Amino acid sequence: xxxxxxxxGGSSVSDAESIKRVAKRIAEAxxxxxxxxxxxxxxxxxxxxxxxxxxxVTPLPPQREMDILLTAGERISMSLLAMAITNLGVKAKSFTxxxxxxxxxxxxxxxxxVDVVPTRVRETLDKGQVAIVAGFQGVTQSxxxxxxxxxxxxxxxxxxxxxxxxxxxxxxxxxxxxxxxxDPRIVPSARKIDSITxxxxxxxxxxxxxxxxxxxxxxxxxxxxxxxxRSSFSGTEGTFVRADAYTAPRPGSPTSTADLPxxxxxxxxxxxxxxxxxxxAKITVVGVPDVPGTAxxxxxxxxxxxxxxxxxxxxxxxxxxxxxxxxFSLPEGDGPAAMSALSALQAEIGFDSLQFDDQxxxxxxxxxxxxxxxxxxxxxxxxxxxxxINIEMISTSEIRISxxxxxxxxxxxxxxxxxxxxxxxxxxAVVYAGTGR
Amino acid sequence: xxxxxxxxGGSSVSDAESIKRVAKRIAEAxxxxxxxxxxxxxxxxxxxxxxxxxxxVTPLPPQREMDILLTAGERISMSLLAMAITNLGVKAKSFTxxxxxxxxxxxxxxxxxVDVVPTRVRETLDKGQVAIVAGFQGVTQSxxxxxxxxxxxxxxxxxxxxxxxxxxxxxxxxxxxxxxxxDPRIVPSARKIDSITxxxxxxxxxxxxxxxxxxxxxxxxxxxxxxxxRSSFSGTEGTFVRADAYTAPRPGSPTSTADLPxxxxxxxxxxxxxxxxxxxAKITVVGVPDVPGTAxxxxxxxxxxxxxxxxxxxxxxxxxxxxxxxxFSLPEGDGPAAMSALSALQAEIGFDSLQFDDQxxxxxxxxxxxxxxxxxxxxxxxxxxxxxINIEMISTSEIRISxxxxxxxxxxxxxxxxxxxxxxxxxxAVVYAGTGR
Numbered sequence: 001x002x003x004x005x006x007x008x009g010g011s012s013v014s015d016a017e018s019i020k021r022v023a024k025r026i027a028e029a030x031x032x033x034x035x036x037x038x039x040x041x042x043x044x045x046x047x048x049x050x051x052x053x054x055x056x057v058t059p060l061p062p063q064r065e066m067d068i069l070l071t072a073g074e075r076i077s078m079s080l081l082a083m084a085i086t087n088l089g090v091k092a093k094s095f096t097x098x099x100x101x102x103x104x105x106x107x108x109x110x111x112x113x114v115d116v117v118p119t120r121v122r123e124t125l126d127k128g129q130v131a132i133v134a135g136f137q138g139v140t141q142s143x144x145x146x147x148x149x150x151x152x153x154x155x156x157x158x159x160x161x162x163x164x165x166x167x168x169x170x171x172x173x174x175x176x177x178x179x180x181x182x183d184p185r186i187v188p189s190a191r192k193i194d195s196i197t198x199x200x201x202x203x204x205x206x207x208x209x210x211x212x213x214x215x216x217x218x219x220x221x222x223x224x225x226x227x228x229x230r231s232s233f234s235g236t237e238g239t240f241v242r243a244d245a246y247t248a249p250r251p252g253s254p255t256s257t258a259d260l261p262x263x264x265x266x267x268x269x270x271x272x273x274x275x276x277x278x279x280x281a282k283i284t285v286v287g288v289p290d291v292p293g294t295a296x297x298x299x300x301x302x303x304x305x306x307x308x309x310x311x312x313x314x315x316x317x318x319x320x321x322x323x324x325x326x327x328f329s330l331p332e333g334d335g336p337a338a339m340s341a342l343s344a345l346q347a348e349i350g351f352d353s354l355q356f357d358d359q360x361x362x363x364x365x366x367x368x369x370x371x372x373x374x375x376x377x378x379x380x381x382x383x384x385x386x387x388x389i390n391i392e393m394i395s396t397s398e399i400r401i402s403x404x405x406x407x408x409x410x411x412x413x414x415x416x417x418x419x420x421x422x423x424x425x426x427x428x429a430v431v432y433a434g435t436g437r
Numbered sequence: 438x439x440x441x442x443x444x445x446g447g448s449s450v451s452d453a454e455s456i457k458r459v460a461k462r463i464a465e466a467x468x469x470x471x472x473x474x475x476x477x478x479x480x481x482x483x484x485x486x487x488x489x490x491x492x493x494v495t496p497l498p499p500q501r502e503m504d505i506l507l508t509a510g511e512r513i514s515m516s517l518l519a520m521a522i523t524n525l526g527v528k529a530k531s532f533t534x535x536x537x538x539x540x541x542x543x544x545x546x547x548x549x550x551v552d553v554v555p556t557r558v559r560e561t562l563d564k565g566q567v568a569i570v571a572g573f574q575g576v577t578q579s580x581x582x583x584x585x586x587x588x589x590x591x592x593x594x595x596x597x598x599x600x601x602x603x604x605x606x607x608x609x610x611x612x613x614x615x616x617x618x619x620d621p622r623i624v625p626s627a628r629k630i631d632s633i634t635x636x637x638x639x640x641x642x643x644x645x646x647x648x649x650x651x652x653x654x655x656x657x658x659x660x661x662x663x664x665x666x667r668s669s670f671s672g673t674e675g676t677f678v679r680a681d682a683y684t685a686p687r688p689g690s691p692t693s694t695a696d697l698p699x700x701x702x703x704x705x706x707x708x709x710x711x712x713x714x715x716x717x718a719k720i721t722v723v724g725v726p727d728v729p730g731t732a733x734x735x736x737x738x739x740x741x742x743x744x745x746x747x748x749x750x751x752x753x754x755x756x757x758x759x760x761x762x763x764x765f766s767l768p769e770g771d772g773p774a775a776m777s778a779l780s781a782l783q784a785e786i787g788f789d790s791l792q793f794d795d796q797x798x799x800x801x802x803x804x805x806x807x808x809x810x811x812x813x814x815x816x817x818x819x820x821x822x823x824x825x826i827n828i829e830m831i832s833t834s835e836i837r838i839s840x841x842x843x844x845x846x847x848x849x850x851x852x853x854x855x856x857x858x859x860x861x862x863x864x865x866a867v868v869y870a871g872t873g874r
Contacts, residue, residue, distance in 0.1 A: 058521060075508065083495045087494065094502055
């Protein structure tokens, strides 16, 4: 008997019918002999509707009240799901983040989980019942105030609960079959990845792969929780995210990774996949005097405006003028803040002008194998050259190479690289409707 | 400076616009120098929509989950209201029943408040902020489970909080100007009652007056909380419900009854008002053998089926047959339960048949003054006789006389009695749209 934590997102519980379908799936997992804990998001568009209501009332809602408002969403979905499961003859009880012991810091709107004390969830399991827990929410220990976890919150709730309960696996149900070697909407021949390490998944998520939230993977890695990303529309196995990716799951035990055989596959794949990201922009500071300390001052000011910088490129200084250009990429939404912070600095630094470019795309090649395989970047650059695609910026980590291209050539770049690294499958990937978040 | 508890029902906060309007009213009360605690119901039809969702998922929702579902409604309204007040420059914080310390028993769906420990509400007031509290909900002390209070729950939350905080007054905002001498939709010349005792208000509420829930008045009487029923659409004073009704409120202190002058008005009114009720039905057990113990057995069985009996009439036994008829009134919805319980008893008792009649109406004349004024019932019966209205059942208490008539003559009966007791005002009463509950 395994202890399984299952997480269902808003699109899986968008109406009464889909709630009943999910309830059936949960009841089956329970009847198969597992202890089952379910983490659920708010139904469909509920969260957006609540945000809209708040904006009708005030342009600047206090974040504490916003959290109380938004947590109403999971309250509705979790109680309906518990009712639907009970209706199938399996006893189920729902719990708010507070009742489930999800303790967070007091940063409303993007609280971080500081502890999980799932006493009531454990009691419910001990009685042979299914425990339904509201995703995305917690409670502060000091003030007993309700908090929300921000983006990817429900995934993180699920993994944190799995860690707190010592679950055998945390199943994240979504509307795709798992993690793919590239976005199947761009690369129809993308393959589902059977298994991937936390580190690779982190790089994929940070590079634009949307199937799992970064913080959820981070949490899973820290506490060693095996994560199984799979479809809520089919029964097929999805992608396992875990410390040692290249062990084969035991046949007939799709939901448990306990007691897995220890031997690993002889030849690890070099590359896990190709991620892409259209959400970044590029700012170029033109005509910067090439004297020591100027770049430091620029990034000091940008960081001071609360902007996260991704990649940086500095041109070689033109000997004739003693001036250089500095470019950096950043989330598109941070553009205005960065531009106005830099603008205020123009007199002090004496640069010529600022350029803002949101027509960029980022491609990232991720794979733990590239550490020990030379020539990966050469092959990447060659593939892009052969496809006639210009590289504007480059950054690398131990297991990732990222390049910035024009946004309108990004799709072609992803396909070219996917093919060059022999990631293409024979058939086409199965893609389901919906957004999966 | 007074401590005021204000309660707004669902129709007062049905959309963003009305929430903003209520927020303005609350901010004004705060700026006038009062400490303000607000109890709020779920927005408009939210509760009905949630019930509908539950019924789509299962025909028999577990009551614990139903309570979690329904309490999402006040979570939404209370946080939006706190946002709207904050937007007006007055700090406000919202609290769930649990956070506000509303402790109940564990009877899900119709829990009773067993204690109120409003520590956080008090702290909020001490900081000079407005506290918004979710009506209709509480939490069990033993299991920390969410409960709902059932019908009239938000009114009861407000009065219980007022008692727990030692508030000067509990203002119940509704869509009428206060408590009237009769329903103004039936009696256009009905007058607003300025002041009424708890006992009279209890009799009015029990007799069909819908403006205040019975249990809220009971709670107010037990803890001596002055209740002010008033319109959320106008600024005029409504009806004060308190122990000594006939003291004049101190001028310029409309929301406080502390330090009221002690002298009472010399001549108390005899009659407070005429209530009516269409929600009852009558069951007649025909041909009951007139032997000792039969009636007791009948009402034992009816009570055992969970039915509340209101009035009882037993005919004089016909000497020729030794048989009698027994009639009693009960809430219409309890009809099926009572009928089937009695039906099962037919062989044992040996009565002829059962008759069910839902075409009855009940008129109740309420007034503390009738205790010391003889001839009130004679005057009542005379007025009905003059109007040609037949009386089917009668029951009395110290401060109430109720009669059952045909339902289709009830309106005329109310008007005739209202006039006979000189309750008619000169002009017409102002009635606002909406249901007020």
